[in-house]
Amino acid sequence: MEHNFIDSKLLRKMLSSGLDELLSQKEYINNLNVFPVPDGDTGINMSLTLKGGIDSFMSADKVGVCLSKFAQGTLLAARGNSGVILSQFFKGFVKDTEGLDVFTIDSFIDAISNGRDKAYESVAKPVEGTILTLMRDASSFLLANRKDFVTFENLFSKLIKILNESLQNTPKLLPVLAESGVVDSGAAGFLAIFKGMAIALDDRILSSISDFDKTSQSSEAKLFDNLENNFGYCTEFILRLHNKEDFSLKSLTRFLESIGESVIAIQDEDVIKVHVHTHTPDNIVKHVQN
Amino acid sequence: MSFVIVPDTGCDLSKDLREQLGIEDYVRGIIYFSEDKEEFSSLDWEKMTPEEYYSSMRNLKNPYKTASTPMGEYVRVWTKYLEQGIDVLSISISSGLSTTFNEACIVARDLMEKYPGRIIRCVDSMRYSTSLALLVKLACDKRNSGATLEETVEFIEKSKGSIHQMGFMDDLNFLCKTGRISNFKAVMGSIVSVTPLADFNSRGMAEVIGKAKGRPAALRATIEYIKKTIINPEEQTIFVAHSLRKEWAEKLATSIEETFHPKEVILNDVGMTCGANIGPGLCCAFYMGNPISETMEEEKAILAKCIEETRQ
Numbered sequence: 001m002e003h004n005f006i007d008s009k010l011l012r013k014m015l016s017s018g019l020d021e022l023l024s025q026k027e028y029i030n031n032l033n034v035f036p037v038p039d040g041d042t043g044i045n046m047s048l049t050l051k052g053g054i055d056s057f058m059s060a061d062k063v064g065v066c067l068s069k070f071a072q073g074t075l076l077a078a079r080g081n082s083g084v085i086l087s088q089f090f091k092g093f094v095k096d097t098e099g100l101d102v103f104t105i106d107s108f109i110d111a112i113s114n115g116r117d118k119a120y121e122s123v124a125k126p127v128e129g130t131i132l133t134l135m136r137d138a139s140s141f142l143l144a145n146r147k148d149f150v151t152f153e154n155l156f157s158k159l160i161k162i163l164n165e166s167l168q169n170t171p172k173l174l175p176v177l178a179e180s181g182v183v184d185s186g187a188a189g190f191l192a193i194f195k196g197m198a199i200a201l202d203d204r205i206l207s208s209i210s211d212f213d214k215t216s217q218s219s220e221a222k223l224f225d226n227l228e229n230n231f232g233y234c235t236e237f238i239l240r241l242h243n244k245e246d247f248s249l250k251s252l253t254r255f256l257e258s259i260g261e262s263v264i265a266i267q268d269e270d271v272i273k274v275h276v277h278t279h280t281p282d283n284i285v286k287h288v289q290n
Numbered sequence: 291m292s293f294v295i296v297p298d299t300g301c302d303l304s305k306d307l308r309e310q311l312g313i314e315d316y317v318r319g320i321i322y323f324s325e326d327k328e329e330f331s332s333l334d335w336e337k338m339t340p341e342e343y344y345s346s347m348r349n350l351k352n353p354y355k356t357a358s359t360p361m362g363e364y365v366r367v368w369t370k371y372l373e374q375g376i377d378v379l380s381i382s383i384s385s386g387l388s389t390t391f392n393e394a395c396i397v398a399r400d401l402m403e404k405y406p407g408r409i410i411r412c413v414d415s416m417r418y419s420t421s422l423a424l425l426v427k428l429a430c431d432k433r434n435s436g437a438t439l440e441e442t443v444e445f446i447e448k449s450k451g452s453i454h455q456m457g458f459m460d461d462l463n464f465l466c467k468t469g470r471i472s473n474f475k476a477v478m479g480s481i482v483s484v485t486p487l488a489d490f491n492s493r494g495m496a497e498v499i500g501k502a503k504g505r506p507a508a509l510r511a512t513i514e515y516i517k518k519t520i521i522n523p524e525e526q527t528i529f530v531a532h533s534l535r536k537e538w539a540e541k542l543a544t545s546i547e548e549t550f551h552p553k554e555v556i557l558n559d560v561g562m563t564c565g566a567n568i569g570p571g572l573c574c575a576f577y578m579g580n581p582i583s584e585t586m587e588e589e590k591a592i593l594a595k596c597i598e599e600t601r602q
Contacts, residue, residue, distance in 0.1 A: 036389055037385075037387065037388060037389050039388070041358065044357065045357070048360075075362075075400070076365065077360055078360065078361040078393075079320070079361065080389060080393070081358075081389035081392055081393065083358065084392070084397075087361065091400075122400075123392070124395055
């Protein structure tokens with residue numbers, strides 16, 4: 001079945017599906033978090049923000065009434081940089097929807113545009129290569145092509161492609177992402193929400209977009225490939241032994257080889273010089289301290 | 291009172307200090323004691339003592355985790371003042387450590403639309419834990435001397451880059467684990483008998499700028515560093531904070547009193563929110579000094595000299 005309007009029941013289903021998709025990618029999105037502070041909580045923050053809105057979404061008759069509660073819910077629950085910007089997006093999204101019974105394609109596109117405007121307004125120094133860029137690109141694309149959309153399925157099918165391209169482009173706009181070999185975490189969360197909304201409309205939408213899953217996962221793969229191939233941190237230190245009679249260079253080397261590669265361990269009297277490549281340098285330090 | 295000063299949970303101000311300063315409320319953060327249960331963090335240790343908190347960390351597979359404050363918390367705290375016609379000066383934990391300041395600005399913009407005529411000014415302290423406590427105290431003193439909201443904001447902006455930290459940490463692994471330090475140098479600081487010494491950099495983060503051999507040497511170097519960087523010590527309140535290092539904190543406090551004769555020295559526990567990221571093993575003094583240089587080359591050189599001069 002194809003839809004040329006969205007009522008409150010379908011809207012709730014779409015937003016809930018957006019949350020489900022976000023939750024399913026929560027850890028992946030957390031791991032992408034390098035900007036502005038690499039505290040690894042973007043996925044959690046965005047899901048809690050969106051959940052706050054959905055929990056407040058009353059299944060009333062009119063879309064406008066539901067959205068008002070939804071936006072208020074996201075505002076109060078919003079946390080973290082991306083969560084707060086997302087809540088501001090939704091604040092703008094609902095701006096002219098008060099009297100709406102249902103979303104038409106036109107009113108939905110206007111809501112996205114209003115969401116983009118409010119999100120940009122709310123940030124003192126907007127940074128491109130972030131969630132803001134996806135909001136901007138979504139809005140620009142929809143406004144430029146609004147006459148081409150006949151159904152919401154058609155709209156979401158094209159929008160998801162655009163959002164994915166925009167996401168893959170974020171490292172080109174924000175150097176810290178390129179240095180870390182990741183896409184922006186907030187932007188990835190925003191795409192996840194719209195993916196989920198698309199699935200609620202018609203779960204065939206995503207499978208119709210060729211190479212979508214490969215490209216969206218390529219950033220994660222790249223991040224972990226780097227760690228797998230280069231074995232993490234180059235770790236070098238000098239160890240002074242309290243009691244060299246109790247020490248076995250062979251045991252130390254065996255331990256280092258079990259958690260790293262490129263191992264060099266040289267003993268000179270009570271001084272040991274160590275070089276190893278490892279993901280977990282702190283485990284090595286703990287081991288030698290004991 | 292035309293405006294209130296509202297810090298966030300990163301300020302580590304005890305209940306007594308908050309009462310003395312006239313701080314009625316603060317913006318609470320979120321802390322996870324277990325993976326699936328989040329709670330609002332508190333500055334007042336209702337759940338456990340600082341000793342129990344930091345001791346328990348050693349046995350944890352995963353550290354306690356902190357999370358961003360929900361916007362509703364800002365609304366809760368600030369709205370009660372705005373509705374009384376009182377403006378708000380919000381002082382946030384360092385943007386080098388947290389996105390709290392950005393979020394506070396967005397909430398402030400929203401609430402000022404809802405309460406036209408009211409002002410909310412947000413300041414990024416570029417400091418955290420007891421250094422933020424010192425900045426908040428200085429801001430309160432400024433307000434109490436009759437300064438306006440804007441004058442107090444200007445004072446904070448001018449002063450924050452001159453708030454020093456000097457002291458030591460046993461172990462930087464917690465900062466690594468919680469993502470606050472991604473640089474492997476943090477782990478290297480944990481090698482046996484090397485005691486890292488840190489001051490604040492221009493990004494609002496404590497940066498290791500020297501290493502002493504063991505705590506006694508670190509304490510001596512700390513006093514010498516303070517001597518070379520402090521201004522007007524007799525007029526100051528100097529804080530000494532610790533996380534499970536009370537004995538060393540008391541030694542440091544005594545040494546500061548005997549060397550500098552400040553107005554007062556206040557011993558402080560590192561609070562739950564900052565402590566979740568710092569872990570046990572911190573012992574530092576916080577004071578007003580010369581403005582910290584952009585690259586910290588001056589401070590590194592001063593500390594290197596202090597370590598050399600106090601070597602025994």
